[in-house]
Amino acid sequence: MSEQPxxxxxxxxxxxxxxxxxxxLNAASRAFGGVYRVALKDLGLTYPQYLVMLxxxxxxxxxxxxxxxxxxxxxxxxxxLLKRLEAAGLIRRERSTEDxxxxxxxxxxxxxxxxxxxxxxPRRIAAATGCDLAEIRDLQTRLHxxxxxxxxxxxxx
Amino acid sequence: MSEQPxxxxxxxxxxxxxxxxxxxLNAASRAFGGVYRVALKDLGLTYPQYLVMLxxxxxxxxxxxxxxxxxxxxxxxxxxLLKRLEAAGLIRRERSTEDxxxxxxxxxxxxxxxxxxxxxxPRRIAAATGCDLAEIRDLQTRLHxxxxxxxxxxxxx
DNA sequence: CACAATTAAGTTGTGCACAACTCAATCGCT
DNA sequence: AGCGATTGAGTTGTGCACAACTTAATTGTG
Numbered sequence: 001m002s003e004q005p006x007x008x009x010x011x012x013x014x015x016x017x018x019x020x021x022x023x024x025l026n027a028a029s030r031a032f033g034g035v036y037r038v039a040l041k042d043l044g045l046t047y048p049q050y051l052v053m054l055x056x057x058x059x060x061x062x063x064x065x066x067x068x069x070x071x072x073x074x075x076x077x078x079x080x081l082l083k084r085l086e087a088a089g090l091i092r093r094e095r096s097t098e099d100x101x102x103x104x105x106x107x108x109x110x111x112x113x114x115x116x117x118x119x120x121x122p123r124r125i126a127a128a129t130g131c132d133l134a135e136i137r138d139l140q141t142r143l144h145x146x147x148x149x150x151x152x153x154x155x156x157x
Numbered sequence: 158m159s160e161q162p163x164x165x166x167x168x169x170x171x172x173x174x175x176x177x178x179x180x181x182l183n184a185a186s187r188a189f190g191g192v193y194r195v196a197l198k199d200l201g202l203t204y205p206q207y208l209v210m211l212x213x214x215x216x217x218x219x220x221x222x223x224x225x226x227x228x229x230x231x232x233x234x235x236x237x238l239l240k241r242l243e244a245a246g247l248i249r250r251e252r253s254t255e256d257x258x259x260x261x262x263x264x265x266x267x268x269x270x271x272x273x274x275x276x277x278x279p280r281r282i283a284a285a286t287g288c289d290l291a292e293i294r295d296l297q298t299r300l301h302x303x304x305x306x307x308x309x310x311x312x313x314x
Numbered sequence: 315c316a317c318a319a320t321t322a323a324g325t326t327g328t329g330c331a332c333a334a335c336t337c338a339a340t341c342g343c344t
Numbered sequence: 345a346g347c348g349a350t351t352g353a354g355t356t357g358t359g360c361a362c363a364a365c366t367t368a369a370t371t372g373t374g
Contacts, residue, residue: 016211016215017208017211017212017215017227019279020208020211020279021286021293021296021297021300022186022189022193022204022282023208023228024296024297024300024301024304025182025185025186025189025296025300026186026189026204027229027300027304028182028186028300028303028304028307029179029182029183029185029186030229030361030362031229031303031304031307031308031311032179032182032183032307033361033362034307034308034311034362035307035310035311036179037362037363038311046328046329046330047179047183047330048329048330048331049329051174051177051180054173054174054177055174058173058174063352064352064353064354065351065352065353068352070174071180072184072187072188073330073331073332074331074332074333075352075353075354075355076331076332076333076334076353076354076355076356077330077331077332078353078354079353079354079355080329080330080354080355081329081330084329095353099339099340099351099352100338100339100340100352101338101339101340101351101352101353102339102351102352102353103352103353103354122176122177125179127310128306128307128310128311129178129303129306129307129310130306130310131303131306135299136178139178139181139182139296139299139303140178140181142292142296143178143181143182143184143185144181146185146188146286146288146296147181147184147185147188149285149286149287149288150185150188150189150191150192150285150286151188151191153192153284153285153286153287154188154191154192154195154285187331187332190331190332191332194332194333203358203359203360204360205359205360205361206359220322221322221323221324222321222322222323225322230360230361230362231361231362231363232322232323232324232325233323233324233325233326233361233362233363233364234360234361234362235323235324236323236324236325237324237325237359237360238359238360241359256321256322256369256370257322257368257369257370258321258322258323258368258369258370259321259322259323259369260322260323260324
């Protein structure tokens, strides 16, 4: 009978907003959005666009499919986003010659050059969190575990 | 591209995708979205709509302004969302008599009744996370601290 | 009292997230 | 080889997030 020592595990209690982990997560994610919006304004990037650029700077030319895997996004989100990056002159989209279904995102000169200007962004963000590196790393580990668990659960439905 | 001479901490390292706490957070938040989408489908609610209902079930009739404070959302998000909840017959919007600028969200019969059916949602979500209560609570504390720090930093810009 | 400043909702426009769908290229199997 | 199934992008439609703006009600101050 001592499964949940101090908590009354009634459904009622679980419905309280401030008990919802998802809300804390969602709020934190949007708070990050606000800080990034400021930090990325000079670069002319939104936060999801910045994520795509991170992958390209790190891995170079990348198929859309792989961007999706890496960023957990589907073509419905990526297609228009990549068009905007292309319109901004940061990438080109090139259809693969080996597999004509596949499209590769390729950095342009301007896209490659932007990396230098983006270099200071992470430090500014880190400063805004007010957390030390260990705290951040720990949080990341927990979040990865959580995401994996949630994806598994969703897939089982 | 061969201009990294030292092994001292470089901005370069901070640019790696898997070092970005914001990405882990964003991914976890969207993973939650997927699980909620399934759990809330029967209720005909989206996740943000569910959050509004949580506040109303907890606090009763609530001004739009206060919903915004509670959920960290502005009128640009809430106005159309509340219209959809009203169209679904779950709430009414009533202009305050004391202050005619203010609009209150009021639960209808159907909106109140929905609470019983929502009662099992949190348990299903908790199960999907695979975390115990202590882990969740700890994560929440960290996220609140993080959100507060980010909001402060954003306000200072 | 008068009236400028503030406040609460709502509107408009842009971009992201995702479901559901189409279409063409490729794969797998007989 | 033939052909149905699968795969990768893209499109369409809905809803959320948020900036920038409008409108109307209220407040504060001279």
